Amino acid sequence: MCRCRVPVILLTVAVFAAGCGVEETVVARVDGVEVHDERIQLYLERVTGTRWAEVDSRAASRLFDQFLEQETVIHALGDQSEGGEDDPVARSMLLRRFVEEVCGPPPTVSRAEIEAAVDLQMAEVVPEQVLIRQLLLWDLAEAQEVRARFDQGEEFIALSRELSRVPNAHDGGVIGWVIRGTQPDDVESQIFSLEVGQVSEPVEGPAGYHLFQVLEVRASGQVSEVVAASEARLGLESAGSREHLSRCVDQAVKRAGVVIFKENLWFDYRGRFAED
Structure with missing residues (x-):
């Protein structure tokens, strides 16, 4: 010893x-x-x-x-x-x-990879989707105060840059397209009830309280080839970026x-x- x-x-x-x-x-x-x-x-x-x-x-x-x-x-x-x-x-x-x-x-995404991903997306019927961004605040009181400031006319992106804790706060905290059925019930009940431009009530999460804003809504159905190509590229680039970051x-x-x-x-x- x-x-x-x-x-x-x-x-x-x-x-x-x-x-x-x-x-x-x-x-x-x-x-x-x-x-x-x-x-x-x-x-x-x-x-x-x-x-x-x-x-x-x-x-x-x-x-x-x-x-x-x-x-x-x-x-x-x-x-x-x-x-x-x-x-x-x-x-x-x-x-x-x-x-x-x-x-x-x-690494850049090849045309062949995009075309293969488009073919897969075109064969599927996609549920309702919303394009959202978020603010992440420390506690409920702060989240309620920030939402009140939004209701009084302050810009979401300005509030994000000032107070949000997400890594991409400077760019407005965009999450991307969210498909119905992929999120917790308390989140989906908020984001799928909002109209474009509206901000949710505070939603508690493991890292604090979230405020979500809906930027665009897509009804369920088969996506167009243009949309499929755009989403395929974004999805492949996002996956490639994560793998690149992990290796680095x-x-x-x-x-x-x-x-x-x-x-x-x-x-x-x-x-x-x-x-x-």
Whole structure:
């Protein structure tokens, strides 16, 4: 058994985890730099809008992985300030900047891929759809206040840029086309009852309160070839961008090196680094 000798003159005694030399507050090491539990706890609270101790293990594992992936990118960019950048939206923006600067644009979609996707879409009958964008606010009181400001004439995109917490808030928080039957009942009851331009009542989610605005409505039926081609291209480009981002971040993770100290975590961690 390893025994760590700590000078008695120290006013604060650090308690070390297994291996001697790693404090109990250290939950990971990224590129040789220790990550302490309070940063992860604060991140969980900012993303979910709940106390860190109330976040279940599955969600905590996913967000812990997300934080560590972002941390490798921040180190690669050389943007780590005191304690690092801990705002979730800012971290997401840094990740996208890293992908653009280091890995470049995603591969272009070929004509053959688009034509194949169009053929599939033309063969289907599509349920009712709405094109929506969202605001994500911290709590119900803030969401109600923001909705009142919209009712008084303020622009949705201006409110998004000022207050929303989604990564694409600067662009208005567009989600895209949502098909009936794919969302939770409380969300669908709101968005499919709105007319174009209207904003929903606040809807509670795991990360806070959402306000949705409907930009366009499509009735159910078979889509036109023009619409199918547009959606096929957007869908393929979106999927390609996600894959490109994932590969780029994986490269950053491998270069930096990520070590977790599972014994120091307060939840049952089952994320991507569990076996590393």
